[in-house]
Amino acid sequence: MSEYKYIEESFKKVETILKKLKETSNSNAVLLIDKAGQLITSIGDISGLDIVSFATLSAADFGATSQLAELIGEKNFSSLYHQGEKNSLFISLVANRVILAVLFDSKTTLGLVKVRTKHASQELEHVLDELFEKLKVTPPKEVFDKSFLKEAEEELDKLFGP
Amino acid sequence: MALINYASREINVKIVYYGPGLSGKTTNIKYIYEKLSPDLKGQLVSVATEQERTLFFDFLPIDLGNVRGFKTRFHLYTVPGQVFYNASRKLILKGVDGIVFVADSQIERMDENIESFENMLENLETYGLKIEDIPYVIQYNKRDLPNAAPIEDLQRNLNKDGVPYYEAVATIGKGVFETLKEIAKMVIRHLSSKAPT
Numbered sequence: 001m002s003e004y005k006y007i008e009e010s011f012k013k014v015e016t017i018l019k020k021l022k023e024t025s026n027s028n029a030v031l032l033i034d035k036a037g038q039l040i041t042s043i044g045d046i047s048g049l050d051i052v053s054f055a056t057l058s059a060a061d062f063g064a065t066s067q068l069a070e071l072i073g074e075k076n077f078s079s080l081y082h083q084g085e086k087n088s089l090f091i092s093l094v095a096n097r098v099i100l101a102v103l104f105d106s107k108t109t110l111g112l113v114k115v116r117t118k119h120a121s122q123e124l125e126h127v128l129d130e131l132f133e134k135l136k137v138t139p140p141k142e143v144f145d146k147s148f149l150k151e152a153e154e155e156l157d158k159l160f161g162p
Numbered sequence: 163m164a165l166i167n168y169a170s171r172e173i174n175v176k177i178v179y180y181g182p183g184l185s186g187k188t189t190n191i192k193y194i195y196e197k198l199s200p201d202l203k204g205q206l207v208s209v210a211t212e213q214e215r216t217l218f219f220d221f222l223p224i225d226l227g228n229v230r231g232f233k234t235r236f237h238l239y240t241v242p243g244q245v246f247y248n249a250s251r252k253l254i255l256k257g258v259d260g261i262v263f264v265a266d267s268q269i270e271r272m273d274e275n276i277e278s279f280e281n282m283l284e285n286l287e288t289y290g291l292k293i294e295d296i297p298y299v300i301q302y303n304k305r306d307l308p309n310a311a312p313i314e315d316l317q318r319n320l321n322k323d324g325v326p327y328y329e330a331v332a333t334i335g336k337g338v339f340e341t342l343k344e345i346a347k348m349v350i351r352h353l354s355s356k357a358p359t
Contacts, residue, residue: 007168007169008168008169011168011169020316025179027214030258033259035256036163036176036235036238036256036257037176037257038163038174038257039166040174041169041170041283049337050204052203052204052205052223052237053204053207053221054204056207056237057207057209060209060218060219060253060254063253063256064218064249064250064253067249083257084192129312140166140168142355143166143173143230143232144353145231145348145354146354147233148229148230148350148354149350149351149354151229151230152226152229152234152347152350153347153350155226155229155234156226156343156346156347156350157343158227159343160339160340160342160343161339161343
């Protein structure tokens with residue numbers, strides 16, 4: 001779809017950064033999630049992982065922790081670390097817009113994950129800023145037109161009965 | 163605001179079930195989860211206390227399928243109704259596209275309903291949102307109970323905007339899907355109405 005070309009280009013850049021992060025940090029999977037809990041994209045082995053729930057809970061986790069931060073006079077906690085027996089999770093906020101979650105195990109160390117995530121965050125911030133600038137100049141073609149409405153209503157009738 | 167992922171061609175819409183404690187928000191979501199066929203739904207996630215009271219939220223994703231080439235999904239959330247969990251409620255409202263206000267019909271719960279509705283308005287305001295700008299419906303639950311208040315009383319106290327309302331008995335599923343269908347349609351219509359013609 002050519003009308004989304006510039007979005008697709010940014011998206012590819014994002015995926016490249018995430019792939020690099022996964023490889024250089026030796027982690028198992030990297031997920032990019034919006035602050036309302038919806039998955040934007042993921043890289044790596046996520047088979048067996050319920051990613052929709054994962055995204056929702058990560059965002060909730062981050063949201064709850066931000067409130068905790070405020071209670072102790074911090075604006076935000078920029079990152080969270082959850083240590084498990086086998087698998088661990090490092091979550092950080094990028095460009096104050098999106099949540100970057102890195103899943104890793106004993107193949108790597110928290111220190112390495114932290115350092116690589118910091119690098120990736122800076123790169124991501126740059127790409128996202130660029131994309132948001134472009135979106136301002138050329139907003140994407142509207143998805144929710146009349147035909148979308150009609151089709152969605154038909155699907156809802158099919159699903160829940162007329 | 164609905165998240166449109168142009169690259170993976172997905173649309174995710176967020177619907178929040180709001181209302182006082184024990185009004186039946188989780189019961190709504192659980193009923194939907196039980197009745198929907200497995201290919202249409204994801205996992206039901208509940209962050210609850212040991213006594214099965216919602217601590218943070220319940221979450222259920224529903225797939226509407228492909229609409230004009232976009233995989234369209236509704237994310238249903240409930241908030242914890244108990245008064246002291248307001249920080250959690252506020253968080254869940256972030257990015258909301260549509261609201262179902264689940265009221266407890268019992269006459270002695272009228273004040274809690276009103277209080278919860280006002281709390282919702284306050285929480286929306288912290289995100290710079292006004293209820294007039296968000297599609298919402300009201301569900302009067304527990305209509306089967308002998309102490310249920312007359313609908314006119316509930317309407318007068320809770321439905322000042324005259325939005326669609328449904329009478330429900332969520333434990334047996336009465337009114338549950340009707341409510342969901344209406345809010346889903348209202349949200350899609352709302353999103354379309356903002357599109358340039």
